[in-house]
Amino acid sequence: MLPTAVHSGPPAPRLAAGDAIVTEGLTKRFGEVAAVDGVGLQVPTGSVFGFLGPNGSGKTTTIRMLLGLISPTAGSWSLLGREMPAAAEAALPRVGALVEGPAFYPWLSGRDNLARFDAAVPDGQRATRTARLDGALARVGLTAAAHKRYRAYSLGMRQRLGLASALLRPRDLLILDEPTNGMDPQGTREIRNLIRDLASDGTTIFLSSHLLSEIEQVCTHAAVMSQGRLLAQGTLADLRAAGEARVRVGVDDPTRATGILGRLGLRDVVASDGHVSARLDAGGPVDAARCCRALVEGGVEVSSLATVRPSLEDLFVALTGEGFDVAR
Ligand SMILES: Nc1ncnc2c1ncn2[C@@H]1O[C@H](COP(=O)(O)OP(=O)(O)OP(=O)(O)O)[C@@H](O)[C@H]1O
Numbered sequence: 001m002l003p004t005a006v007h008s009g010p011p012a013p014r015l016a017a018g019d020a021i022v023t024e025g026l027t028k029r030f031g032e033v034a035a036v037d038g039v040g041l042q043v044p045t046g047s048v049f050g051f052l053g054p055n056g057s058g059k060t061t062t063i064r065m066l067l068g069l070i071s072p073t074a075g076s077w078s079l080l081g082r083e084m085p086a087a088a089e090a091a092l093p094r095v096g097a098l099v100e101g102p103a104f105y106p107w108l109s110g111r112d113n114l115a116r117f118d119a120a121v122p123d124g125q126r127a128t129r130t131a132r133l134d135g136a137l138a139r140v141g142l143t144a145a146a147h148k149r150y151r152a153y154s155l156g157m158r159q160r161l162g163l164a165s166a167l168l169r170p171r172d173l174l175i176l177d178e179p180t181n182g183m184d185p186q187g188t189r190e191i192r193n194l195i196r197d198l199a200s201d202g203t204t205i206f207l208s209s210h211l212l213s214e215i216e217q218v219c220t221h222a223a224v225m226s227q228g229r230l231l232a233q234g235t236l237a238d239l240r241a242a243g244e245a246r247v248r249v250g251v252d253d254p255t256r257a258t259g260i261l262g263r264l265g266l267r268d269v270v271a272s273d274g275h276v277s278a279r280l281d282a283g284g285p286v287d288a289a290r291c292c293r294a295l296v297e298g299g300v301e302v303s304s305l306a307t308v309r310p311s312l313e314d315l316f317v318a319l320t321g322e323g324f325d326v327a328r
Pocket residue numbers: 030033034035053054055056057058059060061062210
């Protein structure tokens with residue numbers, strides 16, 4: 001899927017059978033504020049899809065609409081190929097979610113809390129409950145701490161118990177809102193490994209984050225939100241490739257080199273200590289080899305040559321006009 005950089009109304013994506021989530025023109029207004037504004041998401045089945053955006057950009061509101069927790073003001077969406085909200089009863093049992101942390105009782109153990117959740121699900125057969133609880137606890141690495149009271153759990157353990165509650169049934173899609181928010185590096189690593197684990201079993205995972213590093217480490221795809229609007233989406237590789245490349249050449253005479261590259265028609269030519277760099281327009285007539293040839297023919301000594309692509313961070317800052325937290 002090619003990245004779509006969208007600045008004036010996102011195109012409505014085609015409804016593809018292979019997509020776990022599709023939204024078209026999804027919009028939520030709170031009074032005058034458009035918290036989510038015409039969002040068209042396309043989340044391929046089997047992807048680990050990062051929903052990235054600064055605080056307040058509309059991620060949680062989008063997720064709450066996807067899950068039917070609030071109604072959109074406009075737009076439509078489907079989960080696992082089923083039109084929502086009409087097919088909620090068929091689709092939602094196959095969707096696990098972690099939004100705003102489930103309410104657990106502090107004085108009950110993790111396992112007892114989970115048992116309460118399991119008992120509340122209509123198809124939770126009693127005879128198989130023990131196996132379900134043990135399976136979910138094992139999945140999130142809480143077997144040893146299963147009988148500890150919830151109030152003694154670390155933030156990471158609490159978050160993992162939340163995930164366990166989402167995993168009591170086999171799921172085709174997991175929707176996780178900021179699953180590592182507020183966690184220390186160790187807890188973050190644990191959740192990240194768990195996500196990789198779940199994804200390797202074929203579960204589609206849609207997770208929101210305001211941390212670019214989170215998305216880069218675990219996701220195959222990403223979408224970027226800013227002020228309620230979807231600015232871009234695609235595979236991480238496609239998003240990276242969408243940024244404009246620059247050629248950077250080590251030279252003995254940057255001033256002369258600047259003139260030569262300018263005459264070639266390159267834009268944004270910048271000379272710095274021992275180097276000259278310029279923008280390489282994608283598909284344009286001038287590539288790095290041609291730059292090098294022109295410089296040498298013009299009497300400039302070339303000591304190094306590199307094509308530099310902007311990082312994802314550069315791209316996202318350019319799209320949103322805001323800095324992202326790139327590390328915790
Ligand atoms: N119930 C509500 N009533 C009024 N405004 C709301 C409501 N819920 C969200 N908003 C507003 O909608 C915008 C988007 O909020 P949202 O929580 O979806 O963003 P977010 O990207 O998830 O940010 P964060 O990571 O901080 O939760 C914000 O301006 C927020 O104040």
